Amino acid sequence: MDQIHTRALEALQPFVHLANSNSATSPRFTTNLITNATSSPNTYVFAELLETPAIQALRAPDTPDEYKGYLTLLEIFAWGTWQDYQATPNLPPLNETQTLKLRLLSLLTLSTTLKPLTYNSLMSALSITAPLDLESLVTKAIYSSLITARLSPATNPPTVNVTAVAPLRDVKPQSLGPMVSILTQWETRCGDVIGDIEAEIARIRTQSVRRRAEEYERNVLFEKALAGWGAESGEGGKKTAGWQGRDRGGGLGGGNKREFSADDFDDDGYWEHGLEGDMQGLGSRMDVDDGAGSSSRLGAGGLGARHPKRVLGKKS
Known part of the structure; x- marks a missing residue:
């Protein structure tokens, strides 16, 4: 055109x-x-x-x-x-x-x-x-x-x-005046629209800055709370480990112990020393506790009643 x-x-x-x-x-x-x-x-x-x-x-x-x-x-x-x-x-x-x-x-x-x-x-x-x-x-x-x-x-x-x-x-010369008036009104409207747009942009920027500040404060509080929770969790772990060590070390509930040597049995399943053997010697050779957790069972007269050991000897 x-x-x-x-x-x-x-x-x-x-x-x-x-x-x-x-x-x-x-x-x-x-x-x-x-x-x-x-x-x-x-x-x-x-x-x-x-x-x-x-x-x-x-x-x-x-x-x-x-x-x-x-x-x-x-x-x-x-x-x-x-x-x-x-x-x-x-x-x-x-x-x-x-x-x-x-x-x-x-x-x-x-x-x-x-x-x-x-x-x-x-x-x-x-x-x-x-x-x-x-x-x-x-x-x-x-x-x-x-x-x-x-x-x-x-x-x-x-x-x-x-x-x-x-x-x-x-363009007709007589129409220039109305055209200028129309263009002036249009310029005024454009200026108003631009002013409204700039005000809206400023408002959005202000809200964005405020939201970022609030989000930063929430993150700081969250990190402080997380750090405090981690410290308390560490102390609780030490206490738990101490109790577990005490329980494993004997304490009130020590584990049962069965110690013997396979050489103490002969072919027929009796002890070498038989009945003639020294009981003290036998005791040093065998230490058998019957019943798991017997040390933790309460007897009538003390902390626990130790079951007698069985003495096995050779067949006559």
Whole structure:
């Protein structure tokens, strides 16, 4: 779309040079220049031509009436529509090329101001009586890269779906004030939105810092509690180990002991010494306690009653 604007500016330059030349002194020459510029196939913008002194000279009071309408005609081609041309009296007639161009330029304006773009609304605004003529005009605008659109004749009502419009319409000087006002209001709203966003960002950052501080304090408390629990667990482990050692060392519940030598038995299962052996010697050779945990059993007269040892001898 920008390329079509560049081409339109380039196409207008020869007419601008002619308007600025020394020969552009008579109203007839100026009006012919306007007619040729508006009839040229690739000229769609005219603001630069309108600003030339030769064109503005047509506003002079001494300009003949037959030439005064050409300046208004050029303004309509710059920012007006077909309806403006129809509603303005004393304008010069248009040739076929000018008629097509003004309708194409009007279609650009209507595509941005008229919603929805139905066949009936466009035909009424462009003074077209047949739908086929409207479709031919829209097709011409599409292939000239003036608009990006799609025809929908089968819908109810039939419509023209425009998705892009080339920036080829000039700005009317009287509309600059409202445009500045609208842009100022938009700037104010943008500033308010940016202020709200910055305030929200500051609030989120403050909350994030507070959450991090709270999380750090919780971690510190947790580590202190974990360290205290570890110290208490270590002291309890020492006490438990002491009790276990005491229990293993004998204490009140010493384990039973059965000590003997396999050599003390002969082949028939009797002790070597028999009955003649010294009891003291036998006692030194064998120490057998019957019954597991006998030392922990309480007797009638003391801490525990020791069972008598059995003395085994040889068979007679």
